[in-house]
Amino acid sequence: MELEEVIAQRRSIREFETKPVEKVKLEKLIEAARLCQSAKNRQPWQFMILEDGRKDQVAEIMLQLFESHDEELPGFVNSSRHTAQIMKNAPVLMLVFREPDELWTPGDLLSIGAAIEHVCLEAVNLGLGALWIRDTEYTEKQICAYAGYPQLQLVSAIALGYPAEHPAPRPRKAPEALLLPFQGR
Template sequence: MEFETVVKNRRSIRKYQDKKVESEKIEKLIESARLCQSAKNRQPWQLMILQDEEKDQVAQIMLDLFETNVYELPGYMNSSKYSAWTIKSAPLLILVFREKDEIWDLGDYVSIGAAIEHICLEAVNLDLGSVWIRDTAYTEKEICTYAGYPDLELVSAVAIGYPDEDPKARPRKAIDEIVIKKKS
């Protein structure tokens, strides 16, 4: 697929067909992240591939936040419920970790964002859909413990599978709204 087409066709997919992602495609997704540029070539991402009950357990950890919390949670956290249901719908979940290192926070986060975008664009190229999930932040400690890496930082997750929806492109700002000029 032409790169411009891949970029234009990328959408956040939250509904997936009940169809496994082939191991060859999973390898290509990982390879796309591996080849990504990173600040000072640190390559700070560590990826964990979860399927079936393992990824469903991550979703359940996210849902448990609402079932076990005796305090009223802020409204912005409600999206975590929908993200958990998306994870359950998807056949594949990639957890994206990094080693905690305050000196490298900004560079690592930007680099990891680029690696995640490589995965999302490769997904389109492979006729898959994906959505980048940050709602794992509210249960990061529990998910890291479940995954067996309590000393790592869970930066994000990516749900991937064969799309069962075809959402329209969401509105984007005009170029003159995102390109600024140097002030005198």
């Protein structure tokens, strides 16, 4: 598939088929991330691929947020409930970690974002769907402990599998709305 077509077809997939993802495709996703550019070539990312009960346990950790709260939690925290269900229904959950380093936080996070986008685009290229997940933020420490890496920072997660939906493109800003005119001297 041509790159422009891959970019145009990329969608956030929230419904997946039950079909497992082949190991060779998971290896290609990691290779796409590995080849990503990074600030000062730090390559700050580390990935973990979870399937079956292990990914479901991560979703359960996220759902524990709601066990002691009858009312809605503040802000976007409530989206974690829906995201956890998506994670349970996806065949694969990829966790994305980094070693904490305050001096490198902005550069590392930008680099990891680029690596995640490589994974999401390669997923489309391989006929897979992906959902880039931020909701792990609210239970990061518990998920890191469960995974056996309490010293790492969980930056994000990606739900992966064969798409069971084909959503229409979401509205995008016009190109002219993205470009700022120079107003300096």
